[in-house]
Amino acid sequence: MSGYLYATHFYFMQLVFDLGNSIQKCAVFHGDEIVKLIEQEVISLYDAQNIFSEFKIQRSILASVIDHESQFENYLKEEFHTIILSHNTPIPIINKYTTPETLGKDRLACAVGAWKKFTGKNVLAIDAGTCIKYDFVDASGIYHGGAISPGLNMRFKALHNYTAKLPLLNTSMLNNSAMQVTGDSTEHSIISGASLGAAFEVDGVIDHYIKTFDDLQVLLTGGDAPF
Structure with a gap:
């Protein structure tokens, strides 16, 4: 990887910022x-400046669901060709959300990415x-919304x-021995209710869409996806 980075150092690259509630990420x-790739609690202006000094960034995009520092955003706008993702940003899908201004930027980006990966399919x-x-997102590229x-x-x-x-408890306590439907302790009962409850929920939502839409593709992502 280091050799590749050195070889491509002089080529223009693109930088993506994803500022989430729990973890903030940026990727070149x-x-x-x-x-x-950087994943940490806070991506600072200093982090951004270091990346821009290391790589020849041609353009960047910022998707944020938090109240980030205005100085951070202003730096990106002033120094580089930066898109601040919003409901007004041109996207390759049709957004049928009735309140597009309230749609989380993470959800919007995820919907676009999923459809680009599985273009022409539900x-x-x-x-x-x-x-x-x-x-x-349906096969014709119409975003309908979803659930939270x-x-x-x-x-x-x-x-x-x-x-x-x-x-x-927290997700660091999850392991195969604790993942049982019938918890034999209070701790295991909480793990069952929280983690397996979430898993059953996901299965139920997928089943609903499979019964409703043909040729359904499912994309699972996020920090808790491995669980």
Whole structure:
């Protein structure tokens, strides 16, 4: 990889920022290949400046669902050809969402990416992160919307915060031995309710779309997708 980075250092590249609720990411693309990826709690102006000094970035795009620093956005706008993703950004699909201005940029980007990967087919994109987001694009490229439900850690936190004695768990405690439908302890019961409950939910949503739409493709992504 290091040799490849050196060889392509003098070629123009593209930079993508994804500022999410739990994790923020930025990736340098050379064509369709990611040559550098940063994933951390906060992507700072300093991080962006370091990337721009390392690579010859031709253009960048910022998709954010948080209130990021204006200085960060202004730097991108002033120094580079940067697209700030919004409901007004031209996209290759037709957005039929009745309130497009409220549609999360993460959902919009995921829907576009899913349809580009499976162009001409019905596609359900499932993004398992802070929330579990379901977004459906039909074979003709029309985005219809979807659903939002609590993500795994949000489910764990809700059980702890809205009860007096249930302990606070998180996804780091998930393992095959604990993943049982019938929990034999309070901890295992919480894991069953939160994680397997989410898994059964995902299966149910997929089944609904399979019964309704032909030739359905399902794309699963997000930080909690491995679980």
